[in-house]
Amino acid sequence: MQKSPPPFIWACPEEKNILDWHFIIRGPPDTPYEGGEYHGLIWFPSDYPFKPPDVKLFTPSGRFEVGHKICMSMTSYHPSTWNAAWSVATILTGLLSFMLSNEITAGAVKTTIEEKRLLAKQSHAFNLKSKKFRYATPEMTDLPDMGGSAASSVSLAEPSVILV
Secondary structure (H helix, E strand, O other): OOOOOOOOEEEEEOOOOOOEEEEEEEOOOOOOOOOOEEEEEEEOOOOOOOOOOEEEEOOOOOOEOEOOEOOOOOOOOOHHHOOOOOOHHHHHHHHHHHHOOOOOOOOEOOOOHHHHHHHHHHHHHHHHHOHHHHHHOHHHOOOOOOOOHHHHHOOOOOOOOOOO
């Protein structure tokens, strides 16, 4: 998985608690999230992989409520659909796919495409102000602002991705 990480996704466990995984999702081209940088956390329960995790996003996206659990089939909202074989990569790929949909569910918000684009442009600066982001992802603080004019010339997949 480390040799070919999912596009637009970076993730790693916290040093002090391997059940907590910080992640960054980069907004894919030709979407309202293009150039955005979305920081979140996957909380795995102590009985993982037998129980599903919770997922929260900390960066405003216009798609999900900041700091609230996101209802997906791969989270504790739906334990009956959980599959113990799902990896961090699978969960985050599912989250990205869900982010690009318009389905309204627990943890989702409804905004315009213009609002999502504005939040994408502001996301890097927002994250840099977050102590949680700077602590969990120090190597990400030096990345270029993907919402800026240089976004088209920078690769979105990070080579140092750690996924299980």
